[in-house]
Amino acid sequence: MPLKSTAPAPDAHRAARPSLDVDRIRRDFPILLREIGGKRIVYLDNPATTQKPRTVIDAIIHFYEHYNANVHRGAYKLAEEATAAYEGAREKTRAFLNAASTEEIIFTRGTTESINLAAYAWGRAYVSAGDEILVTEMEHHSNLVPWQILVKEKQAALKYIPIEDDGTIDLQKAVAGISPKTRLVAITHVSNVLGTVNPVCEIAKAAHSAGAVVLVDGAQSAPHMPVDVRALDCDFFALSGHKMCAPTGIGVLYVRKSVLETMPPFHGGGDMIRQVYRDHATWNDLPWKFEAGTPNIADAIGLGAAIDYLTGIGLDAIREHEIELTRYAIQRLSAVPSVTLYGPRDARLRAGVVSFNVGDIHPHDLATIVDSKLNVAIRAGHHCAQPLMNRLNVPATARAGFYLYNTEADVDSLVEGIVQAKEIFKV
Amino acid sequence: MGLEGLYQEIILDHYKNPRNRGPIENPDIDIFESNPLCGDEIHLQAKLDGQKLTDVRFEGKGCSISIASASMMTEVIRGHSHEHAHKFIDGVRAMMHGEEKMSNEELGDMEALKGVADFPARVKCALLAWTTLEKALNDKLSGGKKVT
Numbered sequence: 098m099p100l101k102s103t104a105p106a107p108d109a110h111r112a113a114r115p116s117l118d119v120d121r122i123r124r125d126f127p128i129l130l131r132e133i134g135g136k137r138i139v140y141l142d143n144p145a146t147t148q149k150p151r152t153v154i155d156a157i158i159h160f161y162e163h164y165n166a167n168v169h170r171g172a173y174k175l176a177e178e179a180t181a182a183y184e185g186a187r188e189k190t191r192a193f194l195n196a197a198s199t200e201e202i203i204f205t206r207g208t209t210e211s212i213n214l215a216a217y218a219w220g221r222a223y224v225s226a227g228d229e230i231l232v233t234e235m236e237h238h239s240n241l242v243p244w245q246i247l248v249k250e251k252q253a254a255l256k257y258i259p260i261e262d263d264g265t266i267d268l269q270k271a272v273a274g275i276s277p278k279t280r281l282v283a284i285t286h287v288s289n290v291l292g293t294v295n296p297v298c299e300i301a302k303a304a305h306s307a308g309a310v311v312l313v314d315g316a317q318s319a320p321h322m323p324v325d326v327r328a329l330d331c332d333f334f335a336l337s338g339h340k341m342c343a344p345t346g347i348g349v350l351y352v353r354k355s356v357l358e359t360m361p362p363f364h365g366g367g368d369m370i371r372q373v374y375r376d377h378a379t380w381n382d383l384p385w386k387f388e389a390g391t392p393n394i395a396d397a398i399g400l401g402a403a404i405d406y407l408t409g410i411g412l413d414a415i416r417e418h419e420i421e422l423t424r425y426a427i428q429r430l431s432a433v434p435s436v437t438l439y440g441p442r443d444a445r446l447r448a449g450v451v452s453f454n455v456g457d458i459h460p461h462d463l464a465t466i467v468d469s470k471l472n473v474a475i476r477a478g479h480h481c482a483q484p485l486m487n488r489l490n491v492p493a494t495a496r497a498g499f500y501l502y503n504t505e506a507d508v509d510s511l512v513e514g515i516v517q518a519k520e521i522f523k524v
Numbered sequence: 525m526g527l528e529g530l531y532q533e534i535i536l537d538h539y540k541n542p543r544n545r546g547p548i549e550n551p552d553i554d555i556f557e558s559n560p561l562c563g564d565e566i567h568l569q570a571k572l573d574g575q576k577l578t579d580v581r582f583e584g585k586g587c588s589i590s591i592a593s594a595s596m597m598t599e600v601i602r603g604h605s606h607e608h609a610h611k612f613i614d615g616v617r618a619m620m621h622g623e624e625k626m627s628n629e630e631l632g633d634m635e636a637l638k639g640v641a642d643f644p645a646r647v648k649c650a651l652l653a654w655t656t657l658e659k660a661l662n663d664k665l666s667g668g669k670k671v672t
Contacts, residue, residue, distance in 0.1 A: 457540070459587035461562060462531070465643060469527045479563040486563070492585040493563050521531050522588075 117410065117418045123502050125150040125406075139473040139510045144289050144317055144450050144480075144498035146339045149403075153342055156402035160395045168394055169368060169385070183394050186401030187384075193404045194334060195325040196351050200383035204397050207348035208316040209239040211335035212283075214350055214387065215312055216243035218363040219333075220281070223310075226252040228280040231309075233258040233266060233295070234488045235288040238481040240314040244283060258284070260488060264291040264440035264447075271296075272303040279309040286318035286329075290480045290496065291440035292423070292450035294318070301330045310356060316340055320500070321419055321448050323412040332356045338396065343403035347396035350387075357383055364389035407501075415501045419449030422499045426451050426508045433515055435524050439489060449499035452480075455515055456524035460495040466521060467514030475511065529639030530646070531588070538592035538633070543599050544581045553664060557656040559648055564590045568656050572664075575605045587649050589640060594653035596633050606661055613658050620647045 123129050126148045131138055140148060160182065166175035168183045184199070191199045205211045220243075224230065230244045234257050241255075248255045256279075258271045275282065282304040287294050301311040312333035318324060319334075320341030326334045333356070338347040352360070362369055362380055366389035371379040380386040407415065424444035430436050435456035441447050455463055460477030467473040476496040479486045486492065497511055518524075551569035558565045564586035571579040580598045584591055593616075601609045615626035616634065622641045640650045 461564075461587035461646070461649060462589070465530065465646060466527065478561070483563070492565070521527075522536065 116414055117501060119418070119502060119504050122410065123504075125152070126502055127151055127154070129502060133472050136472050139471060139507045141497040141499065141503065141507060141511060142474045142476050143500040143503075144340070144496065145476055146345065147320065147342050147500055148502065149344065149399075150342055150406050152406050153344070153399050153402045157344060157395050157399045160398050165395075167391055179394055182398045182401070183392065186397045186404075189401040189404045190349055193324075193408065194319070194349075194351055195327055197327065198354060201351055201354050201357060203350045203352065203384045203387045204392055205335075205348045205350050206346055206393070207337040207339070208314060208335045209337075209348075211333075211348050211350035212239055212312070212314065213243045214363045215333050215335070215352070216247050218360045218387070219310075219352075219356070220244075220247040221250075222359075222361055224248070224251050224253050224280050227278060228253040229256050229276060229278040230254070231256045231258060231274050231279050231282045231284075231304075233271075233284055234260045235264075235266075235291060235293065235482065235485050236283070236285055237289050237314065237316070238483070239316075240283055240285055240312075241484065244281075253280070254278075257484075260291075260293075260485075263442065264288070264293050266293070266295055266300075268296050268299055271300050275303050275307045275309060277307060279304065279307055281310050281312060283312040283314070285314040285316075286324075287315075287321070287448040287450070288440070288482075288485075289317050289450065290452050290482050290485055290494065292447035292452075293441055294322075294446060294448055297331065298329050305330070317448060317450065320407070321412075322416040326351050326353075338400040338403065341400075341403055342406055343400040344396040347393050347400045349400075354383070357387075360387075362389070363387055366390045368392075410501060418501060419499050420444045422503055422505065422508065423447060423449045423451060425505050426497065426499070426511075429508055429512045430515075433512060433519075435519065436515065439494060449503075450496065451498070452494040452496045454491060454494055455519060456522065458518055458522045458524055460493045462522070463495050463515065463518050466518040467511060470517050471510045471514045473507075473511050473514045526639075526642065530643055532636045532639065534633050534636040535588055535592040538595040539588035542582075542584075542591055542595040544595065544602065545583060546581055547583070548579055548581050553660045555656055555660040555663075557652065557659070559586075559590075559652055562587075562649070564649060564652055566590070566594055566653055566656050568594075568653065568660060570660070575607070577601055577604060577606070577609060582653065584653075586652070587646075589637075589646050589649040590652050593637060593650045596637070597653045597657065600632065600634060601657070606665075609657060609661060613654050616654050617651065620650060 128148050164175050164178040166179040168180040187199045187202050190202050258274050304311045310332040313331040315334050315336045319336040332353045334351040336349050339345040369389040437454045439452045464477035478493050548569040552572040553570035556567045566584040568582045580602045582594045618625040628635050
């Protein structure tokens, strides 16, 4: 799986300039103005969480300072404003994903809760003994463990689509893994380790032909490229707000209406009911049937502001910027002796995520050194993808992930940090 | 001390050439532990003669700090008693909080781990081997059975 170090000289590509005005974008993010030890922050842990623009921070402050109230119930002006803003964020999310209706947009705490919602509400009702759930070897634990729990409870089976040595999925093998027993194909849109962009549309088509439903883990795609759930033709699509400039604690589960209508509730409680009797209750309309209790109003409004911000810049432009940065990073990193890169070589086949190792320097040591020397924030470890680490036959990797505010200078700092780490470890 | 205090020559030497690595036949202590957050792993084995740890060996996957700490640990407790091991466990734990419970003479190579205290995120790396040993000894004490 390692890529060979055959890259051209680092300056060879420089003709192609990113189309974003990154200098202007960087000024939108207050944290990027911070210096530590007189040096700027080089933030490359974007697959874990992203920084927040001023407009998102302001939207949350504005909510709490001007119209904080509970939603859907108060008969007074503040509550009406809060409800309008909360439901407005839902409409922004619908448009962002091109869903057919806001009935299909459920707010959750994040991708993990979104997938658990699907596993508990849909899975418990529609998966039974002998059924199969198909995942890939590159799934994040959040798209594995809920299914492991479900198949154990139901005596069903979890099956894996293998990954190829270049970090991609062979569509034929994926399709061959779908059988009449397959109830669900749960697949990540973009790998949080390899950056691979998976052919979810084609896999969805094959899954539907076999009568299975399709869940797409969009945690690493929705922030970085245009997503159209109707074009993908998926039944579930999960995302996390904090990975796309919104606050932590807010996420989304899109569910196709025809599927959602057949699902029992997830959590029971206030706001998800229509009538409650001594021994039973009836359920609220979609999507509120799936949002029990007081929701995370402020952060949903923050997500709406993040969507406004990202769509104002343009997801196509962000995607192109990240392809350019990824191409540059692959070129620079593969020119450093002892660096092993993982994932597809072609930047167009991947998102802005680059995992690598450097000789026998453990990724934790590398992360400590690049941070101490140059304020470069990268991730080190198994990235919540232990089955993938086993497939790659590595205990851990270092990972850099790019976003709209990153620059080639950030990549240069990373490479400089790696060179300094090699000196310390005499690699 | 900063980075220079963390990656001292002695740490890198133990990382690249770990002492007492490999399995023990018929171990009296046989314990596997991992750090779920970062994925570091240690498989620690020991032979006992009463209270004495006559042989201590390990296998592990991890960063320089965790491997070096495990390697040094096997050196300082091998041939010594439970009591001696507990003294070091307490001493290293205190060291990670910047406290000095043991003299540099007593610490020997272990003194090089003092620099880890400046890097809170790495303290768990340095402690993995020691907390694993502590668990094994406590289990041994309470159960009297083979720890697996």
